[in-house]
Amino acid sequence: MAAKTLTIDGRLISAAEDQTVLQAAKDAGIQIPTLCHLEGLSDIGACRLCVVEVAGSNKLLPACVTRIAEGMQVRTDTERLRHYRRMVLELLFAERNHVCAVCVANGHCELQALALALGMDHVRFEYRFPKYSVDITHHSFGIDHNRCILCTRCVRVCWYIEGAGTKNVAGRGAECRIITDLNQSWGTSETCTSCGKCVQACPTGALFKRGSAVAEMERDRTRLEFIVNAREKKQWIV
Amino acid sequence: MARWIKIDPVTRIEGHAKISLLLDDSGQVADARFHVTEFRGFEKFCEGRPFAEMPGITPRVCGICPVSHLLASAKACDQILAVDIPVAAEKLRRMMNLGQIIQSHALSFFHLSAPDFLLGWDTPPERRNVFGLMAANPDLARAGIRLRQFGQEIIEHLGGRKIHPAWAVPGGVRAGLPETGRDAIRAKLPEALATTRTAIALFKQVLKSHEQETQVFGNFPSLFLGLIAPDDTWEHYDGKLRFVDGGGNVIADQIDPARYKEFIGEAVEPASYLKSPYYRSLGYPAGLYRVGPLARLNISKRMGTPLADEELRHFKSLGWGAVTSSFLYHYARLIEILASIERIDHMLDDPDLRSTRLRSDAGINRLSGVGVSEAPRGTLFHDYQVDPDGIITGVNLIIATGHNNLAMNRTIAQIARHYIQGNTIPEPMLNRVEAGIRCYDPCLSCSTHADGHLALQITLLDHRGQVIDEVVR
Numbered sequence: 013m014a015a016k017t018l019t020i021d022g023r024l025i026s027a028a029e030d031q032t033v034l035q036a037a038k039d040a041g042i043q044i045p046t047l048c049h050l051e052g053l054s055d056i057g058a059c060r061l062c063v064v065e066v067a068g069s070n071k072l073l074p075a076c077v078t079r080i081a082e083g084m085q086v087r088t089d090t091e092r093l094r095h096y097r098r099m100v101l102e103l104l105f106a107e108r109n110h111v112c113a114v115c116v117a118n119g120h121c122e123l124q125a126l127a128l129a130l131g132m133d134h135v136r137f138e139y140r141f142p143k144y145s146v147d148i149t150h151h152s153f154g155i156d157h158n159r160c161i162l163c164t165r166c167v168r169v170c171w172y173i174e175g176a177g178t179k180n181v182a183g184r185g186a187e188c189r190i191i192t193d194l195n196q197s198w199g200t201s202e203t204c205t206s207c208g209k210c211v212q213a214c215p216t217g218a219l220f221k222r223g224s225a226v227a228e229m230e231r232d233r234t235r236l237e238f239i240v241n242a243r244e245k246k247q248w249i250v
Numbered sequence: 251m252a253r254w255i256k257i258d259p260v261t262r263i264e265g266h267a268k269i270s271l272l273l274d275d276s277g278q279v280a281d282a283r284f285h286v287t288e289f290r291g292f293e294k295f296c297e298g299r300p301f302a303e304m305p306g307i308t309p310r311v312c313g314i315c316p317v318s319h320l321l322a323s324a325k326a327c328d329q330i331l332a333v334d335i336p337v338a339a340e341k342l343r344r345m346m347n348l349g350q351i352i353q354s355h356a357l358s359f360f361h362l363s364a365p366d367f368l369l370g371w372d373t374p375p376e377r378r379n380v381f382g383l384m385a386a387n388p389d390l391a392r393a394g395i396r397l398r399q400f401g402q403e404i405i406e407h408l409g410g411r412k413i414h415p416a417w418a419v420p421g422g423v424r425a426g427l428p429e430t431g432r433d434a435i436r437a438k439l440p441e442a443l444a445t446t447r448t449a450i451a452l453f454k455q456v457l458k459s460h461e462q463e464t465q466v467f468g469n470f471p472s473l474f475l476g477l478i479a480p481d482d483t484w485e486h487y488d489g490k491l492r493f494v495d496g497g498g499n500v501i502a503d504q505i506d507p508a509r510y511k512e513f514i515g516e517a518v519e520p521a522s523y524l525k526s527p528y529y530r531s532l533g534y535p536a537g538l539y540r541v542g543p544l545a546r547l548n549i550s551k552r553m554g555t556p557l558a559d560e561e562l563r564h565f566k567s568l569g570w571g572a573v574t575s576s577f578l579y580h581y582a583r584l585i586e587i588l589a590s591i592e593r594i595d596h597m598l599d600d601p602d603l604r605s606t607r608l609r610s611d612a613g614i615n616r617l618s619g620v621g622v623s624e625a626p627r628g629t630l631f632h633d634y635q636v637d638p639d640g641i642i643t644g645v646n647l648i649i650a651t652g653h654n655n656l657a658m659n660r661t662i663a664q665i666a667r668h669y670i671q672g673n674t675i676p677e678p679m680l681n682r683v684e685a686g687i688r689c690y691d692p693c694l695s696c697s698t699h700a701d702g703h704l705a706l707q708i709t710l711l712d713h714r715g716q717v718i719d720e721v722v723r
Contacts, residue, residue, distance in 0.1 A: 113414070114307045148300050148639045156300075199639075222640075226306025226416040228424075 018084035027080050034075040044088050045126055048163035049076045052240030060100050064088050098132050106137040109158035116229040117217030148222050149199030153211050157189055160218035166210035178204040212236055271666050279670055282663035293645045301330055301640045306416045316414045317350035318625030322632040327420030329619030331612040338605035339422035344487045345597055346408045348590040353401025354626035355583040358691040360394025366685045367456050393445040400442045407431030422609035436598055443591050450584045466668045467686050468576025468661030471496025473529050473539035474548040477624050482551035486624040492549045498571025507622035526655045538656040541628025543582035548572040555592035561585045576661055576689040614640045625650045627691055651692040661686045
């Protein structure tokens with residue numbers, strides 16, 4: 013495969029032509045913040061945290077779904093980008109009920125870690141305080157919509173890695189939410205294989221092992237990587 | 251007469267409280283009311299949460315005694331799982347509660363109350379605080395602060411942090427006591443013991459010069475409630491409920507805490523968000539009872555450790571059957587610190603603590619659970635209902651400060667009647683009323699050290715509701 017050269021944050025980088033800006037940056041050791049992206053899953057560019065500046069474009073482009081191009085000049089960490097990333101996080105926090113102190117994922121949450129890393133020390137938007145329920149009808153897992161950021165990792169992992177197609181998205185705009193099968197309680201699902209991949213994929217405390225107490229929900233993402241590597245690269249490396 | 255106490259950070263009932271004193275035509279105090287005007291809403295907003303989160307959510311009620319809520323909540327969850335928790339888990343929970351009693355009582359005595367009776371009631375407010383105590387008696391103040399630190403560190407060695415450790419979980423605890431923690435606790439025990447004995451000797455001196463306060467600060471016969479061990483020994487984590495009367499006679503005993511509603515009614519006063527629990531058989535408000543250190547010592551025949559038992563004998567000699575003056579809460583508090591230190595000393599070498607089996611596992615086996623433990627301020631009830639999946643459908647919390655609501659009202663009235671006559675407020679009155687409330691170490695006062703001062707307003711009303719005088723500080 014042909015290589016292309018581009019500049020990321022002033023560094024000249026050579027990358028495979030089918031790579032995204034996110035992949036090329038990662039290979040070069042440049043970290044771009046992400047939330048909806050998860051290694052092994054197809055990208056959808058939903059969360060907008062990975063936006064970067066590309067010379068010649070007025071728009072900010074999501075690095076996860078932008079292919080590299082010859083001579084591309086990319087900036088991943090400017091004041092403008094930090095400003096928008098913080099705003100994205102603030103909007104996520106304002107949209108639902110994220111209470112880190114009493115969350116099962118406290119200390120192991122990607123949303124919380126990003127808020128810390130990007131210096132989101134307050135939220136300028138009015139909190140919506142929506143009333144969402146918790147579904148713990150499944151024998152092993154639960155979903156708390158209050159903590160969901162609609163990254164759809166669970167939907168993609170369920171459809172494209174497990175192949176069960178249990179998790180889906182219903183509704184529009186602010187009413188958007190993750191559903192099980194035809195919008196029924198998880199415990200009544202006939203398609204769920206109880207594999208737990210969605211729980212491993214979730215970046216926040218929205219999906220959790222039933223019975224988890226505060227700060228107990230730690231994920232093991234290596235399991236997902238193992239499955240993807242085994243399937244796509246025929247490598248069974250633990 | 252209205253009194254406002256501003257407390258920040260806010261916990262369940264902490265925040266705004268006020269006292270109203272009603273004067274009759276002749277300027278005599280006719281009635282006294284203690285109003286808590288903040289609403290916390292934990293009982294409501296916990297509905298809909300998975301029950302396993304409750305030991306994480308409810309400790310946020312308070313930053314001083316989060317361990318109490320942690321333990322009562324975990325115990326209620328144990329009931330929902332219907333399991334016996336591992337022996338090591340129970341012993342470790344007990345140790346954390348003892349650490350909590352030490353730190354909270356040390357805070358109450360040294361930081362909050364000692365300035366009143368060691369510096370004097372009439373000391374100007376800007377010096378009548380722990381900083382004034384540091385200036386007047388630096389060794390004592392430092393020892394008191396270090397005693398509190400000792401209690402906090404026990405909590406930290408077990409739970410990973412001093413405040414709000416998410417450590418006790420349904421079915422047990424998350425982690426044991428590491429050897430480094432055990433050694434660190436052992437190394438500090440002698441100093442903690444010495445500080446406590448010094449404080450006890452000092453308070454006995456105070457008692458000699460404070461006979462009037464002992465007579466006036468909430469001195470009345472009442473019922474006393476607390477948890478008691480099967481052999482009549484002081485209890486702080488488990489056991490059964492016991493009520494004794496003002497003469498020390500046991501009037502209800504060996505009550506399964508889950509049956510608390512048969513014995514305790516909860517009255518709601520329109521003027522306060524703090525519920526007024528009462529002993530059902532005597533009705534409201536005659537069923538006034540007190541909880542906390544004074545009550546626990548009144549219902550116990552022994553502390554279970556030698557030094558504390560010696561002190562208990564002296565304590566009991568201050569009353570007939572039961573010790574009825576709320577001023578002696580302070581003494582009871584010090585005796586409980588002593589007992590806690592002795593008990594921790596005994597526990598440290600217990601081989602059970604080294605067990606790695608710390609958590610029992612089970613599903614939802616009961617649809618309700620009541621968890622009761624002794625918080626520093628008194629008996630704490632957590633009562634949960636869940637649906638078959640374990641979603642909380644109902645919560646009832648009776649916080650220790652709440653039990654004492656009626657008694658605090660009565661204490662204020664007693665102090666006011668003694669010190670207030672006529673249409674002006676004598677300056678020392680403000681301080682005496684405040685100190686009367688502080689005997690109970692309610693959550694209202696225990697957080698005031700956070701922002702450094704108590705915003706206090708006393709308004710004197712005549713029988714037509716006209717403002718006669720007002721003092722704001």
